[in-house]
């Protein structure tokens with residue numbers, strides 16, 4: 001991300017809407033996880049597409065020189081298109097890279113599971129990769145993430161080396177949860193991933209609890225709480241939404257259907273289901289509260 005060219009270089013990715021939003025809550029500078037890509041390139045010190053553009057555009061220069069480099073950069077990266085759209089080309093590439101990494105990882109995981117190389121459960125996330133890839137971009141380094149049992153993709157999107165996820169599947173001590181959790185219980189302290197939970201809906205209340213703790217301590221972190229559409233029918237969701245609304249908790253509930261996998265969605269059923277979820281969500285929108293639909 002090109003943060004230093006904010007005033008002069010309007011065509012650089014730094015102007016894109018999502019990056020502005022990310023920086024809105026930031027206390028100082030752009031953090032590593034947002035600049036270097038969500039696929040672990042920050043951790044490994046690789047030069048991600050965003051890093052490249054940042055180094056190219058961050059050089060101090062005169063106004064004329066800056067204008068020239070901005071045109072050149074725009075030509076090379078296609079950043080000029082950002083003016084019309086909301087996201088930069090770099091961001092799209094970053095998302096694609098993350099989605100592809102997750103898909104390839106899960107394809108291999110599925111094969112190994114069928115070959116009975118590891119035991120326990122194995123829930124895949126294919127078809128839902130875009131969700132974690134996009135939200136990993138929005139997430140600040142210290143924001144929290146909690147999800148259900150379909151959780152291989154989350155640590156990968158957050159920047160964990162996939163080998164630690166695979167080690168967890170194999171029950172190795174080098175795994176994310178020291179081999180004690182397996183497929184459904186991926187935890188990653190470094191990336192603020194609070195699991196991986198097997199009980200449908202359990203993470204809903206825990207997500208709100210984490211958000212409450214942050215608010216209570218005076219922090220400005222946000223908790224991303226993922227759930228499947230089936231979890232919406234759990235009673236705890238209603239209790240949690242109610243409390244989150246009243247206490248104005250910094251928690252984002254992300255609901256996604258695993259039926260998106262392989263495009264097996266029945267459009268009518270799908271629409272009906274999401275219609276109900278939207279109505280339910282709307283009933284918790286209160287004036288002055290942070291609740292809103294998207």
Ligand SMILES: Cc1ncc(C[n+]2csc(CCOP(=O)(O)OP(=O)(O)O)c2C)c(N)n1
Pocket residue numbers: 150198199200201227228229230231232257258259
């Ligand atoms: C409290 C509870 N009830 C039932 C189950 C059994 N169960 C496992 S997966 C599942 C479906 C959950 O659907 P959804 O939340 O939409 O997640 P998806 O698998 O579609 O991602 C159920 C009912 C469970 N794990 N926990």
Ligand SMILES: [Mg+2]
Pocket residue numbers: 228229230256257258259
């Ligand atoms: Mg579902």
